Amino acid sequence: MARMHTRRRGSSGSDHPVADEPPEWSDVDAEDVEERVVELAEQGHDPSQIGLKLRDEGVKGTPVPDVKLATDKKVTEILEENDAAPELPEDLRNLFERAIRLREHMEENAQDAQNKRALQNTESKIRRLVNYYRGDALDEDFTYSYDAAKRLLD
Known part of the structure; x- marks a missing residue:
């Protein structure tokens, strides 16, 4: 697919590996992940920054490679449920x-x-x-x- 404002196509991005459940080494409780997401949102982080922090720092020392696999919800869905969603997308x-x-x-x-x-x-x-x-x-x-x-x- 072409870029919006140029005539070039550009290279495609990387794809996530197909997975139905989180990896064995990341056995974090879904409630703990949701609490950490809300906590990071209250500190002023955007949803994409929250995902990076969970990947790098994790919850209680255990990294979370994919929030959706760990909780069956996207970061923005978790924020909306807890009234911590940002005003603007x-x-x-x-x-x-x-x-x-x-x-x-x-x-x-x-x-x-x-x-x-x-x-x-x-x-x-x-x-x-x-x-x-x-x-x-x-x-x-x-x-x-x-x-x-x-x-x-x-």
Whole structure:
């Protein structure tokens, strides 16, 4: 499949090995994993960072290679059940932050054509994601603007 804003295809990412249950060496209780996920979320970590911390640090010293295999729930599902879910989806939040950074750069460097293009591409991706999340994570009447993104992140 081609990239969104280039004519190149790019290399495919790695695939997870097919597994129906967690490995034998990672025998962590599902409740302990859920408690640790909520604890990390309260410390201000994003869902992807929580997965990395569980993989690297683990729960009570035992690494958790895949939260979904250990608990039968995704990290975001665990956060939603415990009312610790972030206000904005992580992918949309990251794009908002990038667009704000690029817009501030463009205010100082109006002649920077490459970053002008990067800002256009980023805002295009944001508009697509806003259409996807409208009604669920965002209001029905939400439309993207620099000021709206700034307001949501503050």
